[in-house]
Amino acid sequence: MAHAPSAALSRRHEAVRAEIAARGLDALVVTSLPNILYLTNFTGSAAIVVIDAERVSFLTDARYVTAIDDTRGTPHECPALDVVIVEGSYDARLAEFLRGSMRRIGFEAAHLTFARHHWLTKTLNGAVEPIATEHIVEDLRVVKDDYEIFTLREAARRLSRVAERVVATVRRGRSEREVALAIDTHIRQAGFTKCAFDTIVASGPHAALPHARPGERTITEGDLVVLDFGGVYDSYCVDLTRTVSVGKAAARVREVYEAVRQARNRAVEAVAPGRSRFEIDRAARESLASHGLDKAFGHGTGHGLGIEVHEDPRITWKRPDVDTRDEAVAAGMVFTIEPGAYIPGWGGVRIEDDVLVTDAGVEVLTDASTELMEL
């Protein structure tokens, strides 16, 4: 179970209820596990939540009943929670549960498959009117509350200390895979539940691939090595990248590194409440362009962090059909700033930090040095 205080959960429930009422729904069926975690502190792998004006009905199977019972009377207890035990099919139990007094039921269109929707509609056979909704819970999650900021700040502090230790794991003659294992061990020893994603260790020419996987290549004198890793701390994800030079950096290496570092600084400086996320991306992109490196930066500048390692807001350029969500960032949002430059055959550089939008502007949550390290 996660540890959001009951009062925070209550506020989240009330915000969902306001949205349910505004849409004329009797209840919302929540099938996204990250959304369920946000509303109830539940960290298991199977549940459905039905939230209505009064109750939070929690459908789960016997495996998880003890974990939920253990939170009763604690400061992290989910308010107004009714456990509904599922013995066979979750969807069959849901259909049975809904077939009561409720009529207009919202469901999460982005978190229910076509097959499940089809089965439920057929089975409910008009007893319930299912209404597609999107982003009801996600729109709350994008602005972090005090508990979440506290947790993400602590997670980022711990990950920054990991970053400092990680540098020593990069040694000539070690394979990328060995370095990745050493990094993952540091992450776990720092109190993270697990890694937030598969750690990237991309050395030499591999560093030109933003999503390289650690392989058998051996770290060699003169390599640039991109180290991109993250951890899940009390259910919240943080994410950090540093690029190190094995041996003294050549002039071109230093040039590209400093260009990326400047782009990272420009993007961080562009963060403020009300600022467009496209504008923050542009700050990084134009900074790289001034060094002739705009074409070397093919991905977005950042992504939101929270219960998921990639969530809103997306700090990117505006693409039709994709970036249709709200443009302005707001106080309480937490996201990465991670510009890079990738040069095929030569290598690459990425520097990534995690930032919080504050009323005053920005707080950089990760505080590991961004100076180029020469190992």
Next chain:
Amino acid sequence: MAHAPSAALSRRHEAVRAEIAARGLDALVVTSLPNILYLTNFTGSAAIVVIDAERVSFLTDARYVTAIDDTRGTPHECPALDVVIVEGSYDARLAEFLRGSMRRIGFEAAHLTFARHHWLTKTLNGAVEPIATEHIVEDLRVVKDDYEIFTLREAARRLSRVAERVVATVRRGRSEREVALAIDTHIRQAGFTKCAFDTIVASGPHAALPHARPGERTITEGDLVVLDFGGVYDSYCVDLTRTVSVGKAAARVREVYEAVRQARNRAVEAVAPGRSRFEIDRAARESLASHGLDKAFGHGTGHGLGIEVHEDPRITWKRPDVDTRDEAVAAGMVFTIEPGAYIPGWGGVRIEDDVLVTDAGVEVLTDASTELMEL
């Protein structure tokens, strides 16, 4: 990328094409990443495949083009692959791609959200007739081919060696978390890409919870400790559980352990081509019942292994609405046998091995000893 030989990929394509033809479809849109891996060897995190009578059209973004190009001319190249580069939205590119000569297009109803289906249908506006399909690729995946059996056999052999090393990580005074980290390190050092799931280390009373998460509890004299871990080897998952006794096992511990071990043996002996998966489950359950432990075994006896760590066949009892899939197991299927006994407040035992159904009966792929270890 995974390493299925091109000829195996061709056979998989032909099997899908036969099914497409039988259903009167012009093509199948594959959106499940495990299914895409099965058909193309692609291990990245974003792609859509459209397979028709002649081609395998592969929609992906610039991040993955190099990885695919690098397979050209290798023994693992995907036959008849046409890469279609996605620059913005995958679904927008898919809609544009489909709006050609094809009419009746199958989609994977269990792997497309209601929201995506709705958007695609609206956008295609009658230009294409989308037909819901289920299990076309999964029904192929359930029976492993020679390459997959070779890979799973090697993975299980390596995991068995890990199991032998893992016993030494369980020490009095160590926390469950520390033991879990040590196990995960052994898994990675044994050549697995990563763990197949979050490792379970459940000691003392925690062992009564089948899905316990490793916590701060310290391993103590007299504990039973359930160790459940798995690895991904060349994209295939294996999974193994052993329960060890810290110190000399009390009489009751030995009784329960031997009852679970006997249930594991009975279930393994029940495996044969054509045998009902419910019957295999019953073999374990009745064996436990003969020791008065049937109520202590609340979960199914096993699950299929392959590209996913939980896939068909499910070795369980027949539940309405859930277990509607084929009943008989067949040669080439690979699944776990993992009976357990969980006694609240006292602890628990689980023993898990991975088996292959052969023409002759059964081959146990994991070969670590099942004798009770007293540490």
